[in-house]
Amino acid sequence: MRAPLQRFFSAYGMIGVLLALCVFFSTVTYTKQAASGLEAAEEIASRIPKGASVTLIGSDTAEDQGFTDLLIQALARRGMSQVKIVLGEPQDARRALAELAKSPEIHAVVRTEKASRWLVFEDVATEFPSLSDVPWIQPRSYFFPNFLKADNLLNIANQIAVIAIVAIGMTMVIIAGGIDLSVGSLIALSAVGIAVGLRDYGGGTAASSTAMVACGIAAVAVCGLAGAFSGFMVTRFAIPPFIVTLGMMLVSSGLAYTLAEGQSISAMPDSFTWLGRGTGFLGLPIAVLLMFALYVAAHLVMSQMRFGRYLYAVGGNVEAAALSGVPVKRVIALTYVISGLLAGLGGVLFASQLKSGSPTYGTMYELYVIAAAVVGGTSLSGGKGRMFGTLIGAFTIAVIQNGMNLTNVESYTQKVVLGLVILGAVLMDKTRQN
Amino acid sequence: MRSRILHLASLLGMVLTLLPGCGDERSTASRGTLGVSLLTLENPFFKIIGDHLAEEARARGFDVIIVSADKDVAKQSNQVKDFLIRKVDAIVLSPCDPKSIVPVIQEANRAGIPVFTVDIPCPDPAAKVVTQIATDNYGGGQEAARAMIEALGPAGGKVAILHLKQAQSCILRVKGFREVIEAHRAAGGSPIELVMELDGGGARDIGYRAAEDALQAHPDLRGIFAINDPSALGARAALEKANKQEQVKIIGFDGMKEGKQAIKEGKIYADPIQFPDRMGIEIVHAFEDWSKGRGIAPEILIPTRLYRQADGLADSSLD
Numbered sequence: 001m002r003a004p005l006q007r008f009f010s011a012y013g014m015i016g017v018l019l020a021l022c023v024f025f026s027t028v029t030y031t032k033q034a035a036s037g038l039e040a041a042e043e044i045a046s047r048i049p050k051g052a053s054v055t056l057i058g059s060d061t062a063e064d065q066g067f068t069d070l071l072i073q074a075l076a077r078r079g080m081s082q083v084k085i086v087l088g089e090p091q092d093a094r095r096a097l098a099e100l101a102k103s104p105e106i107h108a109v110v111r112t113e114k115a116s117r118w119l120v121f122e123d124v125a126t127e128f129p130s131l132s133d134v135p136w137i138q139p140r141s142y143f144f145p146n147f148l149k150a151d152n153l154l155n156i157a158n159q160i161a162v163i164a165i166v167a168i169g170m171t172m173v174i175i176a177g178g179i180d181l182s183v184g185s186l187i188a189l190s191a192v193g194i195a196v197g198l199r200d201y202g203g204g205t206a207a208s209s210t211a212m213v214a215c216g217i218a219a220v221a222v223c224g225l226a227g228a229f230s231g232f233m234v235t236r237f238a239i240p241p242f243i244v245t246l247g248m249m250l251v252s253s254g255l256a257y258t259l260a261e262g263q264s265i266s267a268m269p270d271s272f273t274w275l276g277r278g279t280g281f282l283g284l285p286i287a288v289l290l291m292f293a294l295y296v297a298a299h300l301v302m303s304q305m306r307f308g309r310y311l312y313a314v315g316g317n318v319e320a321a322a323l324s325g326v327p328v329k330r331v332i333a334l335t336y337v338i339s340g341l342l343a344g345l346g347g348v349l350f351a352s353q354l355k356s357g358s359p360t361y362g363t364m365y366e367l368y369v370i371a372a373a374v375v376g377g378t379s380l381s382g383g384k385g386r387m388f389g390t391l392i393g394a395f396t397i398a399v400i401q402n403g404m405n406l407t408n409v410e411s412y413t414q415k416v417v418l419g420l421v422i423l424g425a426v427l428m429d430k431t432r433q434n
Numbered sequence: 435m436r437s438r439i440l441h442l443a444s445l446l447g448m449v450l451t452l453l454p455g456c457g458d459e460r461s462t463a464s465r466g467t468l469g470v471s472l473l474t475l476e477n478p479f480f481k482i483i484g485d486h487l488a489e490e491a492r493a494r495g496f497d498v499i500i501v502s503a504d505k506d507v508a509k510q511s512n513q514v515k516d517f518l519i520r521k522v523d524a525i526v527l528s529p530c531d532p533k534s535i536v537p538v539i540q541e542a543n544r545a546g547i548p549v550f551t552v553d554i555p556c557p558d559p560a561a562k563v564v565t566q567i568a569t570d571n572y573g574g575g576q577e578a579a580r581a582m583i584e585a586l587g588p589a590g591g592k593v594a595i596l597h598l599k600q601a602q603s604c605i606l607r608v609k610g611f612r613e614v615i616e617a618h619r620a621a622g623g624s625p626i627e628l629v630m631e632l633d634g635g636g637a638r639d640i641g642y643r644a645a646e647d648a649l650q651a652h653p654d655l656r657g658i659f660a661i662n663d664p665s666a667l668g669a670r671a672a673l674e675k676a677n678k679q680e681q682v683k684i685i686g687f688d689g690m691k692e693g694k695q696a697i698k699e700g701k702i703y704a705d706p707i708q709f710p711d712r713m714g715i716e717i718v719h720a721f722e723d724w725s726k727g728r729g730i731a732p733e734i735l736i737p738t739r740l741y742r743q744a745d746g747l748a749d750s751s752l753d
Contacts, residue, residue, distance in 0.1 A: 031520075059546035089548075094727030114546050117466055117523055119725035152519045159512045262600050262633075264507075266533040273537065354507060354534040363506055405516035411475065411502040 014376060014392045017425060018399060022147070025403035029146040034113030035139045036063070041070035045078055047137055048108045055084040055100060057093045058112035067112055090118045101128040111138045146406050154285060160398035161287040162187070162346040162353075163365060164391055167372040168298045169339030171390045174373055175302075176335045177315040177382030178241040182230060182248035183343040183369055186223045187362030188256040190347025193219035195265035195357025204267035212272055220344035226252055227340020231333030245336075249366070256359035264358030268351075276352030287349055294342075299387040311335065315382030372397055375425045396425065467497040468721060469517035470526040471510050473554065475502035478690050479710050480528065483552055486714030487526070494718060496523075507531040511538040518545050524721045525549045532556045532602060539563065548724055552713050554603060555733070565720045567713050567734045571603045574706035574738035575610025578685045581704040581740055582611075582657050583618055583626065585683040590624035591656025594648040596634025596641050596665045604636070604661040607687060611659055629655070634665035641668025649676050659685045663693030663705065670701050689741050695753065698746025706738035 035043070048054060056071060058064035064087060072083055086096040093115060100107055109131075111121070116138040125132050146152060166183050173180045194215045198204065202211030226248055233244045278286045302308035310331045313321040322328045346365075351357045376393025378385030400421055404414045468491055472480040480502075488498045499522065503510035507530040517525055518541065525542050529535040529551060539561035542549050548564045555566040582593060595611070598604040608631070615626055629652055632644040641660060645668065648655055655678075660666035666686030673679040679701075686693050689707025696702045716734055723730045746752060 061544060061546035064546065090725050090727035091729070092727075118727070119465060119722060120727040122465075123726065146519055149519060155515050155519060159515070162508075264531045264533045266536070277537070350508065353537070354511065355537050356531070356534040358507065358531050358534055360505065360531065361508060401512070402516060405501065405513060406520055408499050410500075411504070 014389065014396055014425060017428070018392055018396045021396065021399050021403065025147040025399065025406065026145040029148075029403070029406045030143055031146050032141045033144045034141050036067060036113070038070055038074075040139045041067060041074045044071060044110060044137055044139060045074035045080075047135075048075070048078075048080070048110070049135065050078075050080075052080075052108040052135075053082055053084070054080060054108050054110060055086065055096060056110045056112075057086045057096060057115045059114045060087045060089070061114065064112045064114060071110065090120045093118060094120050097124065097128050097131065100134075101130045107131070107134045109134055109136055111136065113139050113141075147403060152402070152406070154288070156395070156398045156402045157288040157291070158285050158353075159402065160394050161285075161291045162349050163368050163372055163397070164291050164394035165294055165349070166339075166343050166346040166365065167369045167376075167390045167394055168294055168387065169335070169342035170369045171373045171376070171378050171385050171387060172298075172302075172311060173241075173335045173339050174370075174378050174380060175315045175382060175385045176311050176332050177318065178234065178332060178335060179245065179370070179380075180227075180230070180336060180339045181242065181245040181366045182226065182252055183339060183346075184362040184365035184367075185249045185251075185253035185256065186226055186340055186343035187347040187350060187365055188359050189226070189252040189259075190219040190223050190344040191351040191357040191361045192256045192260040192265065192347075192359055193222055193357070194348050194351050195268065196259050198269075198272070199265055199267040205269050207269045207272070209271065212269070216348045219348055220341055223252075223344025223347065224337055224341040227336040227338070227343075228333065230340070231336030234336065235329040235333045241336075253359065260357065260359045262359065264356045264360075266356035268355055270355075273352055273355050276349050276354075287353070290349075295387055295391050302387055307331070307334070312383055315384070317383070368397060371422050375422055393425075396421070464497050465495040466523035466725070467499065467520070468524045468526055468718070469514070469520070469522035470498060470500045471503050471513045471517075471528075472500065472552075473503060473528040473530055474505050475500075476504075478692075479688060479708070480553070482710040483528075483714040486711040487552075487717055488714075490715045490718040494722065496718070496721075503530050505530050507534040510535065514538045514542060518542060518547060522547065523725070526552055526717055526721075527556075528552050528554045529556050533558065536561045548721070550717055550720055552717050553710070554601070557602075563732075564724050565730050565732055565734055567716050567720065567736065568603065569708040569713075570735040570737045571606035572610040573735075574687060574708070575607035575612075576614045577610075577706040577738055577740050578607065578659055578687060578704075579611045579614035579618070581706070581742075582615065582659060582683070582685050583624065585685065585703040586624060586626060586656055588624050589656075590626040592627050592629045592652050592654060593657040593659060594629060594645075594652065594655055595631045596644050596658060596660040596669060597631050598634060598636040598661050598665070601636070601661075607661050608659075626657075634660055634668070636662050636665055638664045638668035638671070641665030642672045643668075645669035645672035646676070649673075649678060649682075655682050657683045657685070661687050663688040663690050663696075663702075666702050666705075667692065667696060670696065691752070694741065694746055694749060694751075697741060697743055698749065698752050700743055704740055704742045707741045708738055709736055712736055 056068055068085055075083055086092055170180055197215035197218055198207045202215050230244050230248045233239050234241045276287055280286050280289050310326045313326050314328050314331050318328060350361050372394035373390045375396055376389035400418055472484055475481050484500045491498045501513050510530050525547055536558045539549050543562045550564055551566045553568055555568055556563055595608055597608055634641040634644045658669050660669050663686045666684050669684055673682050683703045686702045686705045689705045693705050697705060
């Protein structure tokens, strides 16, 4: 029992760090939350004095509407059916208060949690003195970490999906001994490409789903071609990948700006956001499902297929690999193609999430993507690395960023912390291996 | 095994010491929390908005979270999503991209959190914004044109514009500028010719290169209108290098400290200055008015004021 567990931890050492970070951020975001749902509605109904005329004030959100329905049912079960509902903005609440202040009956005012935070109620004592004896009823609160809320966990997965997907290709490139700096710009190129394609050829906001798929495939293919070109330069002319992909980074960024004329393009149909913002199986976002599916596929490629073994062989020792009959050049070139294709997919996802394409997308993403791979245990000198390690690395970065946003850490400090954590993670990995 | 735990502990220690003021509970005295994501905090303009917003908000009993989006709209939308998780009471944005930010504003709308914009408006009707506070950029551009006419005198001459076309505010500035110059010419005023419009990037280095190119194309250039102070100062450096600082007059925009200093020293002729401090303060008032249920205008434009050398000499905040 001990041995496999130990093997798991030594393979995925970062998972310990990730869990520790989760525990840490759960502790520091332990916050007051308002009760909701049927129980809260019942509890509120039980606190309302019998025979009072009830006014409910809330915001015009789906959440408050749902709560209102529950409360009406709970009150009806207690024989109270006279409920005045005011769902809207503080302005509507003020009007309702002015109305209430005129009639001298016994009131009870229920406020949803959202409404209870409006400042309009501060002035009740001075502006509507006749209401000062009215019981104000609102949901009880309890404590729960913001970090661990289901919404937030999905939020994290959604925020990292693009980086994680692009990091699959980067991990392959790095394992084969290369590096790809062009992915950030390719994300921008792909996002702009699909946006321009939809605007100019797909019919803009009225584009059909065929047009969307066609433009998406075209955008991804263009990035694949860019990757193929990088791969060709690296293998055919033996130019260092750092230089080749640096050039490609400038080329594709420049192309993206030219194509978009420096603007962001948002002529897309609403249904295009399905990919980036829709939900599928188990209510998980499509982007997250896609990310997990790609990781499983990549893991199988790396562990079960010849191509995966070739990658490790090439990255470990090029000459030995070449002598044992590995088609070294083809393998290396293919990693850049895959990296380009995945960056293209990332760009399409981005365009879908933000419902627009802009050449500014993906700035610095190459660094986050490389960081995800390296934090996940991929060795920059090639030959070593695991797909799920990279996924863990990507999540580590996302958790740190999200956690710091939730705990009020200034943006500058965030950069320092993130940098130190990346350094610390790599250092830990190094010492553990020795 | 033990060494790993040690490493882990030191790593966490590191993070802990770097997290100032963590812990999220709202103090009981707080009247609410404002989540603010500004375009960038590198530009002093937004820093001033942020600082005054924070000061005014704290004075009125609100908590404030200010983050910099570093001009990255994806980062900004993540910040807004994190604000929604934290259940802030209002979101203040200067959008990195008024189009791409729309879906996130809609998310805030669905959550019932009011959204305010500062400096950069989001004009898309699909995004519900309580109020948009910005400089009257169009009026400021007109003011800049009047300053240019004044600076060039009766001789007039060729004028280049250092643009930043990505920014809606700069498009308005240049529009106002062009209209007044053209009206001036049509009315038979001094012969001023707008010869070129270059991308000044809103930054010193790009403004420098653009001004150099403008001087190459038009050696007899008489004036440059730069849409902000950094690009104006970049242009000034190019003029000094070409030894044409006497021949070419610069009109900037913004009136940040370095810009005002340059006006005082005669390096820039004049700036329509903006009031980022007032923008920051107005946002807090706008939120309070909204939350108290008082009526509020959908747009609050803050006029610019022309700042010349004489203002600089009288300004005690400068060296």
